[in-house]
Amino acid sequence: MELLKTAYSELIKQKALELGFDACGFAKAEELVPEKGILKDWLENQMHGNMHYMANHFEKRVDPSKLVEGAKSVIVLLSNYTPKVKQADPEAPIIARYAYGTDYHFVIKDQLEILFQYIKDEIYPSLEGRYFVDSAPVLERSLAAKAGLGWIGKNTHLIHKKLGSYVFISELIINLDLPPSEPIKDACGGCTRCIDACPTQAILPSRILDARNCISYLTIENKDSIPENFQGKMENRVFGCDICQEVCPWTWKSRPHNNQNLTAVTKIMQLTKDEWHNLNNEQFIDIFRKSAVKRAKFSGLRRNINFLLSKNTK
């Protein structure tokens, strides 16, 4: 039986790579023990800021078998999004790399659906479960680490030894029992580059992110105005940040992705500093129609641009 399960895992991995995923691992669907306590403390200390949804579905978030009834395994997938290109104008406000192309939620969801159907048709007709990409209360980084796809670095990102940390994490939570992958060792060592480089000291030495101080949170999730004490610290960021990944030696090794569906949108990459500064709602709808930047809405993006501009008028 174990041999058969291993053969299933191999077939699934092979199919995942064929579909364009860059890595695939397996974890048991069970309670994430240390993460449960860490998340509880993080929430109690209000480090989630106004991401109130993070406090919802606590038990499901820390245990995929409670999120999906009857779940036995989690198949975790990574999709490399390391871009080939840079924003053309070096003075233009900066957006996070994950937002260069078509919104990954759509692209990856399609691949997950095909993989799910493949398992049902070719391996296990009684398959039941659900699949997600950043779309449910799931501790995706922890599951990816549990599935042997990397470790959670001091910058709080999942780091894969070959792909680095510019990866989307997605998962199938299913009722098929598969052998779990072996977790790999943390390889941050004595390095503290990410903690030292963070312009807002958002990463605590205990590898906890105080989201309230993180530029990524302030420019995307935060619905209020950006507090004045961040003036001069935004490093020209208007949507996300990436600094703690840029300085990480493990990202320097990553190769650009070759997923056509994630190709950077030319209109976004070509926006000049002046065009960014004068961006209006019509242009926003046209340029970011299919981009993850839409998540900030025009009002949010405009707030972020204005915040950068206001430093020049003080």
Ligand code: SF4
């Ligand atoms: S994304 Fe930016 S602000 Fe947030 S922790 Fe990393 S370096 Fe700091």
Ligand code: SF4
């Ligand atoms: S910069 Fe250094 S400490 Fe931070 S995640 Fe990368 S390897 Fe780890």
